[in-house]
Every structure is written in C-alpha cells, then in structure tokens.
Amino acid sequence: MDGLYLVEKLERERDLTNAEFTEVLTCREEVFDKYLSERARAVRERVYGKDVYLRGLVEFTNICKNNCKYCGIRCGNTKVERYRLSEEEILACCDQGDALGFRTFVLQGGEDPYFTDERLVPLVRQMKEQHPDCAITLSIGERERESYQRLFDAGADRYLLRHETANKAHYESLHPRAMSYEHRMQCLRDLKEIGFQVGCGMMVGSPGQTTEHLVEDLRFLQAFQPEMVGIGPFIPHHETEYAKEPAGSVELTLRLLSVIRLLLPEVLLPATTALGTMDPLGREKGLLAGANVIMPNLSPTGVRGKYLLYDNKICTGDEAAECVRCMSLRVAKTGYKVVQARGDHVRVTER
Numbered sequence: 001m002d003g004l005y006l007v008e009k010l011e012r013e014r015d016l017t018n019a020e021f022t023e024v025l026t027c028r029e030e031v032f033d034k035y036l037s038e039r040a041r042a043v044r045e046r047v048y049g050k051d052v053y054l055r056g057l058v059e060f061t062n063i064c065k066n067n068c069k070y071c072g073i074r075c076g077n078t079k080v081e082r083y084r085l086s087e088e089e090i091l092a093c094c095d096q097g098d099a100l101g102f103r104t105f106v107l108q109g110g111e112d113p114y115f116t117d118e119r120l121v122p123l124v125r126q127m128k129e130q131h132p133d134c135a136i137t138l139s140i141g142e143r144e145r146e147s148y149q150r151l152f153d154a155g156a157d158r159y160l161l162r163h164e165t166a167n168k169a170h171y172e173s174l175h176p177r178a179m180s181y182e183h184r185m186q187c188l189r190d191l192k193e194i195g196f197q198v199g200c201g202m203m204v205g206s207p208g209q210t211t212e213h214l215v216e217d218l219r220f221l222q223a224f225q226p227e228m229v230g231i232g233p234f235i236p237h238h239e240t241e242y243a244k245e246p247a248g249s250v251e252l253t254l255r256l257l258s259v260i261r262l263l264l265p266e267v268l269l270p271a272t273t274a275l276g277t278m279d280p281l282g283r284e285k286g287l288l289a290g291a292n293v294i295m296p297n298l299s300p301t302g303v304r305g306k307y308l309l310y311d312n313k314i315c316t317g318d319e320a321a322e323c324v325r326c327m328s329l330r331v332a333k334t335g336y337k338v339v340q341a342r343g344d345h346v347r348v349t350e351r
Contacts, residue, residue, distance in 0.1 A: 003027035007036050010262045011043060015222070021215045024259060025252070033255060040258035040290030043265045048292050052336045053268070053343025054324070055104045055137065056097035056298040059307040060085040064110025066141070067176045070206065072237035072308045073110050079239055083303045084114060087123055091130065093298045093320075098131050100324050101340040105131070106160070106295060108139040115140065117147050121154045128155030135342045137199075142183060145190040152194050159191045160199040162230060165206065166220035167213045174206060188224065197345050199228030199268070204256060205248020206234040214256070222263060227345035228293075229260050229267050232274030235310035250279045254289040261290030266346050268293050277314050283327075287334045293343065294331065296323045 006024050010016050016024065024036075061084045067076045085093075094105050105127065109115070120140075127136055137158035138151060148159070163184060165171050171181040191198045202217045203209075221229060233248030253275060261269060270293040271286025279285065283294060297304060297315055304316040315323055328338045 003029045003032045004035050007032075007039050007262070010259065011039050014263055014265070018215050018219075021218055021259075022211055025211050025214055025255065033251070033258075036255065036258045036262075037289045040261040041288065044261055044269075044290045044292055047265055047346060047348055050336045051292065051339045051341070051343070052287060052331050053104070053293050053341060054102055054327075054338055055106045055270070055293060055295040056094070056100075056102035056320075057106045057108060057295045058085075058090055058093045058097075059108050059297070059299045059303070060090050061109035061112040061115065062303075062307045063112040063114065064141075065113055066111050066179060068179070069174055069176070070203070070234065070237070070240055070242050070310075072239060072310055074240065077237075077239045080308075081306050083306050084112065085300070085303070087119075087126075089300065090123065091126065093300070094127055094131055094134075096320055097298045098134065100321055102298070103133065103340060103342045104135040104137060104158075105298070106137040106139055108160070111141040117150050121150050124151055124154040124156050133342075135344070139199075142179075142187050145194070148187075148190055148196070149194055152196060156196070158197040158199065158228070160228065160230060161187055161191065163188060163200045163202060163217075163220065165202055165209065165213055166216040170206075170208055170213050173208050192224070192226075197227040199230055200224065200226045201228075201230035201232075203234040203248065204231055204253045205246070207242050207245045209234075218259065218263060221260065225264070227268060228270070229264065230270050230272060231256055231260070232272035233278050235274055235277060235312070237308065237310045247278060250275065250282060250285070254285055257286055257289040257291055266348050268343065268345050270295055273297075273314060274310065277310070277312055284330055284334050287331065287336055292336075294327055294338070296320065296327055 062073045067074045135157040139160035168181045233253045269291040271283040271291035275282030298320050
C-alpha cells in the first residue's frame with residue numbers, strides 16, 4: 001500500500017488498522033519519512049505554533065528500590081555512587097530555573113523509599129508557594145492512589161510514568177517479578193482519574209521488542225489519551241544484563257514521534273536527551289519530527305554524572321544557564337523558538 005496515502009489517512013482520521021500501522025512503521029519508500037515529518041510539523045504548528053517549551057529537570061535521587069533489567073540505577077547495580085538531594089538543594093534548583101525563565105519543574109528520581117508522602121508533600125507545597133506561576137511535574141514511579149492524591153492536593157500538576165511497553169509479556173521480560181504490569185497500568189489510570197496531566201511512553205528498540213509490540217503501544221496511547229508522551233531509543237548500560245544488546249534506532253524513534261503527533265495532535269511531545277545521546281542532532285531532529293518540548297537539566301553538576309540510566313548520557317557537565325543558552329540557539333536553527341511559558345496541554349476538538 002502507498003505509504004504516503006497512509007500518512008494522509010492518519011492525519012485525517014487519527015487512526016489506522018493494525019496492518020496499516022505496521023506498514024507505516026516498516027515502510028521503506030524513499031520519500032516516506034520526509035513526508036511523514038512534514039505532515040507532523042504541520043499538525044504541531046497548527047496546535048502549538050512555533051513554540052518549544054522548556055522543562056527544568058531536577059534529578060533529585062538516584063536511589064531506587066527496583067531492579068529493572070535495563071536501568072543503570074537499578075538497586076542491583078552496586079557500582080553506582082548513590083546520592084539524594086536535600087530539600088534545600090531541590091528548592092535552590094527551582095529558584096535557579098525560575099531565574100532562567102523555566103515555568104515547569106520536573107522532579108525526577110528513582111523509587112527512593114526515603115521520600116515518603118510526609119517528606120514529599122511539604123516539598124511540593126513549598127515549591128508551589130515559591131513559584132505559583134510554574135507547573136510542577138513529578139516523575140517518581142509507582143505509588144498508591146492515596147499518595148498520588150496527596151501530591152496532587154499539595155499542588156503537583158503533572159505526572160510522568162512511562163508505561164515502557166503495552167505488551168504484558170514484554171513488560172515482564174524487562175522487569176523483575178516484584179513489579180507488575182497490572183499495577184503500572186493501574187497507576188496510570190489512577191493518575192488520570194485524580195486529575196493530573198499524565199505522561200506515559202515507551203522505549204524504542206528495547207530487548208525483545210517487535211513491530212507488533214509498537215502497534216500495541218500506539219493502540220494504548222490512542223485509548224489512554226495522555227497529555228504527554230515521552231519516547232526515546234533504548235540505550236544499553238554497561239552494568240546491566242542488557243549491556244551487549246543493540247541500541248534502539250534513532251530513525252524509528254523519529255518516525256514514531258511523527259506518528260504520535262498525527263495520532264494525538266494536541267499531545268506534549270519531548271525531544272529527549274536519549275535522542276541527543278544517540279545522535280548529536282537528535283533533539284533538533286526530534287523537533288522537526290513533531291516534538292515541542294525540551295528538558296534541560298537543572299540538577300547540580302556534581303550529581304549529574306551519577307544519574308545515568310544508560311551509557312554516555314550527554315549534558316552531564318553543563319551549567320544550567322549554559323545549557324539553556326545552548327538549547328535556545330539549537331532550537332532557533334530548526335525554525336522554532338524557546339518560550340518562557342508553562343506550555344500546558346491544549347484541547348482542540350475540530351479536525
């Protein structure tokens with residue numbers, strides 16, 4: 001079937017059959033990716049214009065109770081130098097980010113048992129009090145519904161929790177038995193019902209992944225309707241059992257970004273650090289494939305090299321101010337512009 005026709009159908013109907021999604025993900029027509037990205041950019045610009053939103057990432061702990069098979073900070077990796085930022089250090093990162101023009105802070109960490117509700121709720125409340133015009137995003141893994149509710153009530157606006165893969169057997173192959181596919185999906189449902197703007201997403205090219213799995217991921221995104229989708233290529237870490245596995249494809253990741261933009265026109269879509277790690281121009285290519293979010297690091301430079309989910313992560317030594325200047329210039333070269341705004345998810349009903 002003509003791949004270009006399928007791009008037009010996806011843009012028009014926001015849907016394809018499973019066989020058509022498979023064709024889109026495997027198409028080898030020479031002009032296919034160029035046309036797909038052009039249509040994705042057109043849709044992205046219709047909804048969000050030329051704006052690119054910054055999310056200030058604060059990686060506040062690399063301590064994690066989980067032992068996910070692909071992750072460099074899993075509890076089974078005894079060679080990691082562990083750290084945990086204090087409340088004062090976290091708030092200082094937010095102060096610096098505010099001064100640099102960030103209007104969203106992403107508090108991201110491993111599933112660290114130290115950060116109970118008793119510690120996190122007052123911290124979120126203080127972040128919101130000190131920066132009332134900023135959005136607070138949490139990316140701290142699986143918790144129970146009551147905990148999510150307390151964090152939402154304290155002022156958290158968004159929550160990022162990658163589903164990793166929508167195929168149960170594949171999920172179980174990537175995670176230890178103590179982790180449950182059903183619980184991950186329940187967490188996502190709870191977050192949405194509570195009222196968070198919810199982000200999910202998958203690794204592209206993770207060990208054992210098939211095209212059929214990716215079609216299942218697209219079906220899940222279509223049904224769940226997240227406000228954000230974070231995807232990036234799988235990159236192996238040398239201290240995991242997947243150390244010798246091949247990395248995911250930049251080209252397929254870019255193709256999926258464009259497909260997701262056409263499937264979910266209003267979604268907030270990051271061009272991830274993993275893309276930039278795999279390709280020096282990966283984040284720029286992500287923006288040109290339909291992404292509209294960049295997540296520079298606000299963490300203290302002294303700990304960035306310790307938060308390594310995968311090998312060769314970029315930007316671990318840059319000061320936050322320099323990182324923002326650099327990214328603003330790089331974004332400008334794509335024809336887009338960094339804006340000082342929260343960049344909330346929008347709803348556009350007309351087609």
